[in-house]
Amino acid sequence: MDTRTPAGRASDDSLVDALLRREREGRPVRVGLIGVGQMGTDIVVQTTQMPGIEIVAAADAIAERVSEACAIAGGSARQPTTAANPAEVATAIREGRLAVAPSYEAVCAAEGVDVVIDATGNPNVGAMVALATIAAGKHIVMMNVEADITVGSYLAAKADEKGVVYTLAAGDEPCCTMELINFVRSLGYPVVAAGKGKNNPLKFDATPDAYEEEAHRRNMNPRMLVEFVDGSKTMVEMVAVANAAGLVPDLPGMHGPAAPREELHKVLCPREDGGLLSRRGVVDFSVARGVAPGVFVIAEMRHPRIRERMEDLHLGEGPYYTFYRPYHLTSIEVPLSAANAVIYGRSLMRPLPVPSAEVGAVAKRDLAAGETLDAIGEYCYRGIALSRADALSLKALPIGLAQGAKVTRPVRKGEYLTYENCAPDESLMIAKVRKEQDAFVAGLEGR
Structure with missing residues (x-):
């Protein structure tokens, strides 16, 4: 992939510089979007706030959702037009319109799409979208973590064979957690635990009929809300982290303590040091208020000079320290994954070849x-x-x-x-x- 520009190489630029350059040169990162529900609509809106990136094609089982998303985004979004096949999608893109296709295949195969974002949430659909995108020689951004934890290692390998990027989505908790894991490991320190705060009260036997009113109030699908409430989404997200970082759940279902942010490093540390863990290198979560919507990594730092400096910085006496990101912006950050894939050929997160x-x-x-x-x-x-x-x-x-x-x-x-x-x-x-x-x-x- 050639990222050179007349003024130099895009790889020399920061991401914002590279996007601004593309905006000036009239060659934005061209995104195909599969699934325009709550998250997909956010992505349509968010890309209109950014330079150098556009949604140029979209597919959803309910085609009207694309037009509704464009209306919410306002006048800066491309105007939607129906396109029945890859050729028509490509024509609409060239003419400056947003191609609305009846199926994901037309978007994935169309000339003029650089990268595809899967925002469907259905594991089977996610696998099909990813394979079609990779086969067409395009980068794939997987918001579909359910598909990733099931077949992500294979999909990442197929992307490598094709010379394209397979990446999970920036802004989702797994990718934000990996950001901290990479930071800590770059400094040379082992990860004791990595995880997130759980956003909703945990109720294992939750069912959609009991959450219809809340889901409607929050503009969510009841099934999606229950996936969060019954813990399934937390399990999916933390296994995605485990498979990308070589970590494991300490026990089935993880511990899920009510550990506040200030106590995480005292609770999610080895038993011999007063914590819950039977081993180092685990994924877990906290149900305590004040941890969500953040993510965390517990690192072990034993050198006395380093501990002296950490205490001087008011980060504790150690040897375990909590590194914490207090937010994740979900769909708002997702276009950053698409931009990194196209401009730098960079995956922000992907599973290892052998799942853990x-x-x-x-x-x-x-x-x-x-x-x-x-x-x-x-x-x-x-x-x-x-x-x-x-x-x-x-x-x-x-x-x-x-x-x-x-x-x-x-x-x-x-x-x-x-x-x-x-x-x-x-x-x-x-x-x-x-x-x-x-x-x-x-x-x-x-x-």
Whole structure:
């Protein structure tokens, strides 16, 4: 990828300088957006506030959402126009309009799209969008963390083969946590724990019918809200961090203490030092007020000179210290991932080739043989973070394969969904890709 400009190399610029240069030269980063719900609408609006980047094509199952998002964004957004296929999408882009396509394929394949953002939240759709984008030789930004924790290692490898970028989204808690992990590790210090504050009260058996009013008030889908409330989203996000950083949950579901920010390093540290952890190098979360919407890393710094300086800086006596980012801007930051991918060929976060953790599922209620499982955040199951070793031992069904799976044996409330009591829908793309990933990972481990 050639990032040179007439005035020099874009890689010499800061990101804002590079975007301003592209704005002046009339060659913005051209983004295709798949999924224009709450988050997708935010992205449409946010890109109109930035120089050198534009949404040029979009697809959603409800096409009217694209027009609604453009109306919310105001006059600086491209005007939407229907485009039925990749050629029509490309024509609309050249003519300065926002191509509204009936399917993700038309956006991913179209000339004039540099990078695609998947904002669908559906694991199977996410796998299809990512594969189509990579096959077309374009960069992919995955807001779809549910797909990433299921097949991300394989998708990242396919992107490497094609010479494009696979990256998770800036602004989401995993990417913000990785920012702190990379900072601490760059200074040479081991990560004891990394995690986030949980935004919603934790209620494992939450179901959408009880949250319709709150979801409507917050302009959210009830299923999406419940994915946060029942802990599934926290499990998904922390496993994404684990797989990118080589960390593990200390125990199934993590500890999730009510540790305030000032006490995190005293609670999420090894047992021999008064904490909860049986090992170093874990992911976890806190349910205490005042930690969310931030993310944190607990680092171990034992050199007496360094500890002297840390205490002088009012950061404590150590040897464990909390590094904390008090915010994550969710969809508002996502365009930064797209810009970094196109301008610098840089991924802000991606899974390692061999995963270290898995999100399994436990039943929210008794499940009868023959039932078809619903989606994450609905009535049948919730997510639980597992080390890869525990997941393999349990034969745990990855949560990304649960939707559409058939229950083959009765499962009692609180029991794990496994390959022995559930059968994934093998017709789904994500199930096929997961088989490819399992073979890919086995090959790496067998070297």
